[in-house]
Amino acid sequence: MMNVKNILAALMMLVSASVFAETAQETAVKKLVEPRLGEGVVVDSVTKTPYAGLFEVRIGSEILYTDEKAKFLFVGSVIDSQTSVDYTKNRIADLNKIKFSDLPLDAAVKMVKGNGKRVVAIFEDPNCGFCKKFRHTLQGVDNITVYTFMYNILAEDSATKSKNVWCSADKSKAWDDWMLNGKAAPVAAASCNTPNDKVYELGRKLNVSGTPTIFFADGTRMPGAVDAKTFEAKLASLK
Structure with missing residues (x-):
C-alpha cells in the first residue's frame, strides 16, 4: 500500500503539472493574440478566467478577452447575470490599486474635519470645474481627513x-x-x-488621467465628481 507520504507527493506532482499546463496554455494564447492586436501592441499578461473558457488579455490597465485559439476578441464587461457582479470592473479596479501608505502626503494639502478617521487622497487641478463641484460635496462630509494633491494638467496658469x-x-x-x-x-x-513637479510625476506614475481622482485607504480609486451618497457608501464599505 502507498503510505501517506507517497500519496501527498503524488498529489503535489499532479497539482504542479496542472499549474504548469495552465501556464503553458496562457503563454500559447499570448503568442497567438499579441500579433493580432496590431503592430507595437504589447500584451502584459494572459490569464485563464473561471468563466466561459475565456482568457483575460491585459494591456496596461485595459482588459480584453479571447478564446483559447485567439480567434475571437471580446471587448466590454463580463457581468454575472444572476448577481449583477461586474467582473471586469472589479478586475480593473484591482489592477489600478495603489499602496496608500506609499503616497508622499507631505506634498499634499491636508484638511481634517471632525475626528478625521476616514482618510482619502484627491488629485485636483485648480482650474477643474468638476473638482470645485466635488469640493462643495465634501462640505457636507464629516469625520474625514483629505489630502489634496494639486495636479496641474488643465491650464498654463494651474501651476501658478x-x-x-x-x-x-x-x-x-x-x-x-x-x-x-x-x-x-x-x-x-x-x-x-x-x-x-513631484505631484505631476506622481500623477503620471499612478496613471491619473483626469481630475478629480479620489484614492481611498484600501488603495482603490474613484474618478470624477461623485455625489455624496456614492462617496459615503464607498467610505462605509471600507469598514
Whole structure:
C-alpha cells in the first residue's frame, strides 16, 4: 500500500503539472493574440478566467478577452447575470490599486474635519470645474481627513495658482477659498518652493488621467465628481 507520504507527493506532482499546463496554455494564447492586436501592441499578461473558457488579455490597465485559439476578441464587461457582479470592473479596479501608505502626503494639502478617521487622497487641478463641484460635496462630509494633491494638467496658469496656495500661511483654507468661493490666494514669493513637479510625476506614475481622482485607504480609486451618497457608501464599505 502507498503510505501517506507517497500519496501527498503524488498529489503535489499532479497539482504542479496542472499549474504548469495552465501556464503553458496562457503563454500559447499570448503568442497567438499579441500579433493580432496590431503592430507595437504589447500584451502584459494572459490569464485563464473561471468563466466561459475565456482568457483575460491585459494591456496596461485595459482588459480584453479571447478564446483559447485567439480567434475571437471580446471587448466590454463580463457581468454575472444572476448577481449583477461586474467582473471586469472589479478586475480593473484591482489592477489600478495603489499602496496608500506609499503616497508622499507631505506634498499634499491636508484638511481634517471632525475626528478625521476616514482618510482619502484627491488629485485636483485648480482650474477643474468638476473638482470645485466635488469640493462643495465634501462640505457636507464629516469625520474625514483629505489630502489634496494639486495636479496641474488643465491650464498654463494651474501651476501658478497651486504655488500661490502652497505658499499661503494656511494651505487648506487658501485651497477652499479658491475652489469654493473663487477667492485667489496671494501671489507667492519667487523663492517659495512647491511640490508641483513631484505631484505631476506622481500623477503620471499612478496613471491619473483626469481630475478629480479620489484614492481611498484600501488603495482603490474613484474618478470624477461623485455625489455624496456614492462617496459615503464607498467610505462605509471600507469598514
